Amino acid sequence: MGVPTARSGSTGLDPELIRQARIAGEGVVKRTPMVSSTTIGDRIGGKVVLKAESLQSTGSFKIRGALSKLRDLGALAHEGVVAGSAGNHAQAVAFAARHLGVPCEIFVPEGASIAKAEATRSYGATVRQIGETVDAAVAAARSRADETGMAFIHPFDDLAIVAGQATLGLELVEDVPDLRRVVVPVGGGGLASGVAIAVKQADPTISVVGVQVDACAPYANQPVAAGPITTLADGIAVKAPGHLTRPLVDAWVDDIVTVGEDEVADAMMFLMERAKLFVEGGGAVGVAALMAERVAPARSGVTAIVLSGGNVDLGVLPGLIRRAETLAGRRLILFVRISDRPGGLARLLSVISEERANVIEVEHVREGVDLHVRETGVQIAMEVRNREHADHIVAAVRAAGYRVSEPTPR
Amino acid sequence: MGVPTARSGSTGLDPELIRQARIAGEGVVKRTPMVSSTTIGDRIGGKVVLKAESLQSTGSFKIRGALSKLRDLGALAHEGVVAGSAGNHAQAVAFAARHLGVPCEIFVPEGASIAKAEATRSYGATVRQIGETVDAAVAAARSRADETGMAFIHPFDDLAIVAGQATLGLELVEDVPDLRRVVVPVGGGGLASGVAIAVKQADPTISVVGVQVDACAPYANQPVAAGPITTLADGIAVKAPGHLTRPLVDAWVDDIVTVGEDEVADAMMFLMERAKLFVEGGGAVGVAALMAERVAPARSGVTAIVLSGGNVDLGVLPGLIRRAETLAGRRLILFVRISDRPGGLARLLSVISEERANVIEVEHVREGVDLHVRETGVQIAMEVRNREHADHIVAAVRAAGYRVSEPTPR
Numbered sequence: 001m002g003v004p005t006a007r008s009g010s011t012g013l014d015p016e017l018i019r020q021a022r023i024a025g026e027g028v029v030k031r032t033p034m035v036s037s038t039t040i041g042d043r044i045g046g047k048v049v050l051k052a053e054s055l056q057s058t059g060s061f062k063i064r065g066a067l068s069k070l071r072d073l074g075a076l077a078h079e080g081v082v083a084g085s086a087g088n089h090a091q092a093v094a095f096a097a098r099h100l101g102v103p104c105e106i107f108v109p110e111g112a113s114i115a116k117a118e119a120t121r122s123y124g125a126t127v128r129q130i131g132e133t134v135d136a137a138v139a140a141a142r143s144r145a146d147e148t149g150m151a152f153i154h155p156f157d158d159l160a161i162v163a164g165q166a167t168l169g170l171e172l173v174e175d176v177p178d179l180r181r182v183v184v185p186v187g188g189g190g191l192a193s194g195v196a197i198a199v200k201q202a203d204p205t206i207s208v209v210g211v212q213v214d215a216c217a218p219y220a221n222q223p224v225a226a227g228p229i230t231t232l233a234d235g236i237a238v239k240a241p242g243h244l245t246r247p248l249v250d251a252w253v254d255d256i257v258t259v260g261e262d263e264v265a266d267a268m269m270f271l272m273e274r275a276k277l278f279v280e281g282g283g284a285v286g287v288a289a290l291m292a293e294r295v296a297p298a299r300s301g302v303t304a305i306v307l308s309g310g311n312v313d314l315g316v317l318p319g320l321i322r323r324a325e326t327l328a329g330r331r332l333i334l335f336v337r338i339s340d341r342p343g344g345l346a347r348l349l350s351v352i353s354e355e356r357a358n359v360i361e362v363e364h365v366r367e368g369v370d371l372h373v374r375e376t377g378v379q380i381a382m383e384v385r386n387r388e389h390a391d392h393i394v395a396a397v398r399a400a401g402y403r404v405s406e407p408t409p410r
Numbered sequence: 411m412g413v414p415t416a417r418s419g420s421t422g423l424d425p426e427l428i429r430q431a432r433i434a435g436e437g438v439v440k441r442t443p444m445v446s447s448t449t450i451g452d453r454i455g456g457k458v459v460l461k462a463e464s465l466q467s468t469g470s471f472k473i474r475g476a477l478s479k480l481r482d483l484g485a486l487a488h489e490g491v492v493a494g495s496a497g498n499h500a501q502a503v504a505f506a507a508r509h510l511g512v513p514c515e516i517f518v519p520e521g522a523s524i525a526k527a528e529a530t531r532s533y534g535a536t537v538r539q540i541g542e543t544v545d546a547a548v549a550a551a552r553s554r555a556d557e558t559g560m561a562f563i564h565p566f567d568d569l570a571i572v573a574g575q576a577t578l579g580l581e582l583v584e585d586v587p588d589l590r591r592v593v594v595p596v597g598g599g600g601l602a603s604g605v606a607i608a609v610k611q612a613d614p615t616i617s618v619v620g621v622q623v624d625a626c627a628p629y630a631n632q633p634v635a636a637g638p639i640t641t642l643a644d645g646i647a648v649k650a651p652g653h654l655t656r657p658l659v660d661a662w663v664d665d666i667v668t669v670g671e672d673e674v675a676d677a678m679m680f681l682m683e684r685a686k687l688f689v690e691g692g693g694a695v696g697v698a699a700l701m702a703e704r705v706a707p708a709r710s711g712v713t714a715i716v717l718s719g720g721n722v723d724l725g726v727l728p729g730l731i732r733r734a735e736t737l738a739g740r741r742l743i744l745f746v747r748i749s750d751r752p753g754g755l756a757r758l759l760s761v762i763s764e765e766r767a768n769v770i771e772v773e774h775v776r777e778g779v780d781l782h783v784r785e786t787g788v789q790i791a792m793e794v795r796n797r798e799h800a801d802h803i804v805a806a807v808r809a810a811g812y813r814v815s816e817p818t819p820r
Binding site for chain 2: 052057110
């Protein structure tokens with residue numbers, strides 16, 4: 001468990017370290033805005049502000065810890081730095097190394113997001129693909145550091161990293177009048193413990209609630225599955241809590257709650273549609289927890305939700321949008337039998353267009369369906385206004401003499 | 411041309427009106443954050459900040475003008491207000507009316523975005539669909555106002571509206587040290603003229619550049635096509651400049667430039683991927699103009715780009731993402747002939763997976779292709795790292811004995 005250091009107790013962090021971390025971030029770390037949201041407040045029933053850390057340099061809070069650690073290393077970083085990470089830590093270490101003019105190597109697992117690896121390269125780091133998991137990449141980075149004399153930068157289990165992430169907590173205390181509760185994502189525990197310590201050193205009566213994702217929730221004492229984990233919140237899918245951060249989280253974070261994948265998807269869409277913020281799954285779990293009532297807003301005063309990162313893998317968006325539009329009743333899929341002659345499809349589509357639905361996909365389906373010889377099946381995906389509109393369209397197509405079925409349950 | 415009022419000259423605006431507009435917005439209008447972007451600054455070659463007005467209440471600057479106008483109307487608004495709009499103005503007037511507790515009717519054209527009409531309804535307005543174009547909806551709103559005694563709220567051609575939008579200019583002056591240039595979208599001209607007036611009343615040496623979209627650029631003196639206009643920047647596709655706003659824009663805005671659809675798409679994706687901001691097409695034209703070098707950043711000092719709104723129609727996103735990934739070389743589509751027996755497809759896919767490409771779509775194609783009897787064609791869409799990676803995959807599939815063609819030019 002906790003490894004006490006010369007500088008801090010096993011479950012403490014010297015405020016001076018946080019002050020040093022703040023200096024380390026000067027000129028690079030942005031004071032990210034607090035965004036108030038009446039929509040989310042109305043929905044959740046409290047006064048809620050969002051800490052838009054997704055707008056931070058490199059797209060996440062990780063730059064705070066990386067700069068703090070590099071300052072802490074001082075001359076020990078001159079040979080260069082090396083880290084293992086699939087995403088935000090990689091970008092942060094690469095950016096920080098470039099800022100300080102030291103070489104940087106990053107080990108990423110082979111299945112890592114292509115876009116994130118490219119972003120890390122764009123900051124000047126050498127990126128090496130190795131192994132199947134983040135753990136394997138971290139182990140490779142550690143060996144490389146031992147071989148070369150470069151400094152190994154752990155993503156969270158390091159007091160200098162925790163002190164860096166804690167600077168976000170200072171901003172909450174300074175920028176949110178009447179702050180009563182903070183809701184923060186928990187991955188390795190560096191951000192959650194750092195923020196909790198900074199906030200409670202200023203006012204111990206502010207509560208701090210950490211949020212994990214069901215797929216990987218060791219801090220909530222849930223068993224962690226073996227093998228690769230698939231979750232929208234991949235940025236916080238850390239299987240093993242840190243030796244340093246676990247006792248810090250236990251001592252300083254009041255409660256840990258968890259959310260499921262659908263709740264994360266809903267929160268991401270909500271932030272995009274209503275708050276106009278692009279927030280990654282792991283960064284959106286705080287909003288998910290409040291929307292799903294896993295945590296209540298403070299009864300009086302303000303609740304701040306930390307949106308910890310914005311590095312969304314673009315590939316997940318089309319699926320998220322489809323799901324949201326379907327749930328909102330804005331997608332209708334019909335399977336219709338039409339005459340397999342010229343004009344058969346055109347006639348059907350004109351019935352649909354009279355009902356003002358927007359056709360987005362037409363597919364001919366002939367295999368495995370019982371059809372007459374001069375008949376063909378078409379599956380039509382449409383954008384519609386809502387469920388009532390969908391019902392109107394089905395009725396109109398039937399009234400025009402077509403046999404219709406809906407392959408998807410609504 | 412300009413209709414002088416008792417309160418201002420034909421090409422002026424009394425600073426007192428802007429002060430009143432600011433009071434009208436208190437408690438509702440957010441002081442939206444300035445977001446610095448090193449990425450965009452590096453790319454454009456200047457010091458650039460983004461005015462993230464996309465994070466404004468109702469998702470756009472329009473709430474500023476709506477509240478200003480309702481305050482200006484005073485008791486004249488008690489019977490209610492009525493407006494015609496397909497989008498941002500509709501949401502703003504509905505929100506402002508609810509805030510002041512007066513009834514609100516909004517006329518939207520029949521083809522209007524379903525999501526935007528729903529958002530307007532969610533603010534408590536009665537939404538009526540009428541006509542094919544925004545012009546028709548505005549005309550219907552005006553008639554309704556004449557019949558009922560409700561107050562008609564024009565989207566831009568009104569000094570109280572211009573004064574409201576001008577409050578954004580005050581924030582630029584107050585929040586951006588060393589402000590030298592402002593780049594602002596131009597639709598009806600209310601925002602552009604208001605911002606230009608506020609900024610230049612504070613410092614006449616700050617330059618203001620307006621941006622229109624090629625598809626609809628009357629302020630750039632380009633002929634405007636008849637009929638409906640299709641553009642990603644639909645929020646600023648206003649065909650007829652205002653009687654009030656045209657002379658104001660002519661007098662106060664230094665230059666008008668235009669951007670094309672692809673440039674708007676690039677800017678939206680850039681803002682999403684790098685700045686983590688969700689900005690609608692009309693709100694992103696300023697970034698588009700700088701990225702496409704239609705306007706240069708200020709040679710010294712800071713250039714502020716106004717991101718005027720965030721009400722993106724989610725339906726456009728999947729297409730934008732596909733386009734961006736394709737341009738970045740992250741999509742590969744191959745047409746391959748395989749054996750039409752069990753295992754034929756599995757064998758091909760294992761060759762591809764060994765090259766670590768991520769298959770996102772498989773389609774069997776048998777029509778209109780010359781195939782042997784026991785052969786079938788498959789079209790496979792993949793996510794790849796970059797063009798070199800794509801070339802590797804093609805070579806590997808060929809080396810495994812398949813006949814391969816790429817149906818899309820790369």
